[in-house]
Amino acid sequence: MDDRAEMLGPEKAGRETAFSRPFADTAPAVAPAVGRRRGRGWMERSEVRSLYLLAAFLVAAYALPFVIGIRYGTVRWDAEWLGYLGTVVLSGFLQGGVYAMFAVGLTMIFGVMRIINAAHGEWVMMGAYLTWAAFFYLGVDPLLSLVFTLPIAFVFGMVVQKLLLNAVVGQPELTGLLVTFGLGLTMIYVAELIFTTDFRTIPYAPHSVQITDSIAVSQNKLISFTMALAISVGVYFLLKLTRIGKAIRATALNAEVAMVCGVNVGLIYLITTGIAASLAVAGGALVSIQFGFNPETGIIYTLQAFTIIILGGRGHYLGALIGGFMLAVLESLVSLMIPNGTAMVELAAYGLLIAVLLIRPGGLMGVKEG
């Protein structure tokens, strides 16, 4: 994409990216230190350079577990160990699909309204509890229950937008952060009141699927991944092909211009948050069949989603998917090869987050941002 942008020249490239990237942001580039001293062409080049730099960093980040693993003898290169490696990478990849799906919701809200939804993990948790309640009290299959949890989530998202987020659009970022954090806290403790702090799990598809002799993945991970992929692709085409999708993208690019062009921006905000909430709840359903959860587990999903959207680029749909895969696989590698690595998984995630912000705030797929 970037090569093409270079060839087309700045103006044309701007338009090109606007259409080919669902939420790509063309808001005035900040980072004045670079921006003002140098010409436009230079910026483009520095763009490309930062992309290379980020790529180099990511390669180093992926290589590091191997290097440390070899140093400490946890990497063995025999067929048996490669089997373990394959299993871990594959299951990380599958996990990444699910992470990516709910991160997409976060990136949509961020892209369209410039609000960081700090309650996103709690929305995921809400999805897990809805699924659990449907399964436990009504005996509905966790995947089937999406049929009615998604509409509930959509309405929930619209209500949140109407009551809270509409007032936050255009405010300093602290307002949005605090409002959504407050929402998250309220949701946690309401959930504790209803469901107590006991951990819940949904026993679902507990067997393994043997891919090769030495590589196995769990059934429920495979199911989750397939569902996540289906939903993500569905939403992608919704954004890409429908009028609503186009309106959402237009609003993400520039709300004022969109309004002038006849887009009902208020409605678009409602729909965006509705879709984002649905994606989070769907993510919750898919998480709930794999892992245990209690009202306080939401925060880990929030932080993961933050890392993913920063890695992928704000408001960038494909970026979020790619970010999800990259994060989950890196986490798996760190955990497998570095001594006491599981304790360092989070460090890898936050290290990645900060490094990406410093090297290229726009992320892998995004454009230049301050």
Place this chain on the structure above:
Amino acid sequence: MTQREHLRNLALLGLLALGLLALPQGLSVYLTSFALFTMMYVVLALSWNIISGFTGYTSFGHVAFYGIGAYACAILVVDHGWSWVTTLFAGALVAGLVAVAIGYPVLRLKGPYFAIAMLGMAEGTRVVATVWDGLTHGGLGISFPSVENSTSTYYAMLVLMLITIAVAYLVAHSRFGIRLNAIREDEVAAEALGINVTRYKLLAFVLSAVFPAAAGGIQAYKVLYIEPQAVFFVQITIAMALMSMLGGKGTVIGPVIGAVLLYTAQELTWVNFPTAHLIAYGLFIIVVARFMPRGLIGFAIDRGWVRKGMVH
């Protein structure tokens, strides 16, 4: 502001100091602790306000400095036998150095990106404190030997609070503070006017890092046991931001009022209604952020109760 007003404010601060100095004599240990933690939140909210209120860079991970201070105190006292008051300075120094090291790159980020980077930073520091076993004892935490500490920590916190208020006041009324405000309002224009924005931002960031570190150290010595989960708790950052916002961020008196009011309100409600209190806290955050972005001070100015420009 005129000379007279400065003098009067100084006198008021002195009065407050005198009142608080005498306080432990008349109060039970518990209320002394309560006053201590209230003052701690005043320090935290005011410090946060220097970078986020004056300068406009929303730090969503300020608890990192508090945690670093707590760990510096615990490690130096327990493992190296330092006297605890010295460790407060050491903690502040470490936090200041960390602030320089991370502030230099991270302060280039704007708005939400800075907020997220700071959040990642704080969480990352917590993980480091957990993983770096040889230094921090990881998840085992660090336990101090038992000592009588309620008066000593109280006075230490009092002194720290007075210093913080004084520094915040001086910053707010100096050219430095005006420049920080300029950066908040329009960074590009500020730079065009010849303000060295990088240096001022970094200085503000360092200032806002050292006081929480000292507060963290005092807190550690007060509680006598620290572990990563407790001292790198995300909600402490939220509390700093919320208190500033409640009172009125970007002012000096605002965070002070916000911290005192919020901490007292929490203390009074939660003992009686554990779960309901937390739900109410969540709702309260929403209400404050949604309806009072300028805080009580802004509210008072709008009503004409106080004159704008007076409440710094």
Place this chain on the structure above:
Amino acid sequence: MTQCVLRAVAALMALLVLVPAGRAEDRPKNEVLVGGAISQTGRFAEPAGRQVNAIKMWVDQVNSRGGLLGRKINLVLLDDKSDTQTAVKLYEKLITEDKVDVLLAPYSSAITEAVANINERYKMPFVAYGAASSPIWEKGRKYIFSIVAIAEDYQKGAVHLAKQIGVKRIAIIGEDSLFPRQSGIGAKQWADKLGLQVVLQENYPQKQTDFTALLQKIKAAGAEAIMSNSYFADAAAQVRQMRELNLYFKLFSGTVGPGLPQFAEQLGDSAEYILGFSQWEPLPDILKHPGMKEFIAEYEKRYGEKPNYHAGGTYGALQVTEAALKQAGSFDSQKLRDALASIETTTVFGRYKVNDKGMNDHEGLTFQILKGERRVVFPEQWAETKAKLPIPEWSKR
């Protein structure tokens, strides 16, 4: 401006003065104030909840039989939000402000470690029913007594059983916080003592949910058995994922998780053959401690479930306190302390007699989940049945 600042200062002062005024109340002479802070919200709310149950039940029972030394109990149970700083503040409040006559312990090793400094300073003793990490008792403290088995012994039975079935290489994993790490240290010590090789010892962060990579790593390290120093969520996730990845180990031992009733309920047949540790089980016919039957029946009547060891240990600690108060003959905290240090008594939880560090020599139970039930398999004197080990392979179940 002046007014503004003055108002704020006035408000601050007024609050500080009003708060104690509101609290000062005279207690009736025929009442005794028993108080503590326990986690009713936050990360420890779940296990601590069963302790609250036991405390409330004990208070009602004591009151219905005439109170402590003839005085009715007035119970103050505060919530520390699972937070050490709050807990410290609350204990200062309980001791200096509410002036409780008898102090109750908090939950969790970490919070107890912090609170132990406070009650030590004010010379108010308590029996810690929610803390098992031995470092708490290794600092020469005189006012804190243990009743439960120490964390270092949580894996004792499992390591012994591993040795019995010929396991040579084990992995020790656990959550990175005070109590699981102590239990991991203990597991290592027992393994060294019995000549088992620890091929991997790792901690994972709290709230970790995905153990795929860690389990593969354990397998790659060649371990035959896993000693997991875990709570509920992590232990459940590990067992589930072992099955989902078709990873076979001869023995898997959790610490706290398998003891909770939800473990077998939620995991179904994946939970079969898993070992766990319990301080105590509601098995009057095997443990034969006096009063167990009545305690279990009453608890079940009130709360609709059998008491687990959190409830049993708490109730036992309260029985010890009651007995010590009787021996001391007054609510004087020094006399109570001396009585707690010297008394020998048997409660529903077992024998209580502390050594000079204040630690009770309680022997815990290792159980195995068989057909959905926890069956004690170690130590032999209390074993209900012989352990079915090694675990059959996943494909053969």
